[in-house]
Amino acid sequence: MLQESTHWSSGNWQVKEGHADEFVELWQEFLTWTKDASEGFLGARLIRDLRSPDHFVSFAAWQDLDSMRAWQGSPEFAERFKAVHALCDDMQSGGYEVACEI
Numbered sequence: 001m002l003q004e005s006t007h008w009s010s011g012n013w014q015v016k017e018g019h020a021d022e023f024v025e026l027w028q029e030f031l032t033w034t035k036d037a038s039e040g041f042l043g044a045r046l047i048r049d050l051r052s053p054d055h056f057v058s059f060a061a062w063q064d065l066d067s068m069r070a071w072q073g074s075p076e077f078a079e080r081f082k083a084v085h086a087l088c089d090d091m092q093s094g095g096y097e098v099a100c101e102i
Contacts, residue, residue, distance in 0.1 A: 005042050005061035007068050007097050013056040014090040020054050023087045027058065030080045034060070037076070040067020068095060 015023045024046065031044045042061040049055035062068040071077055085091050 004063065005098070007062040007065050007095065009060045009062065009068055009072070009095050010093065011056075011058040012092040013058065013084075013088050015054045015056065015087055016089050017054060019087045020048075020056075023056070023084065026084045026087065027056075030084050031060065033076070033080060034071060037074075038067065038071045040064055041071065065095075065097070 013023070013027075027046055031046075034041050034044070040063040042063060044058060044060040046056055046058045049057075060068075062071075
């Protein structure tokens, strides 16, 4: 996944207390849909903060910027994202491109 990707979407999720398991399940459903519905999607990871179990960071790898933007612009994206976001007290997201590699 890393070697093929030039663009990334990422989320910093602060989940409401008591909803972490439900969040993980909905996030997985959201990204499974993404895998099936989005050309250019290469894969995703959701990582959990060991010190704060309601804090997660997600990364999704994309072949190109157009693929990532098409995913974010689809009506179904908005619906599915809203369901995951509703389980959070705070959520910050962004899009990124490779600046250098080691």
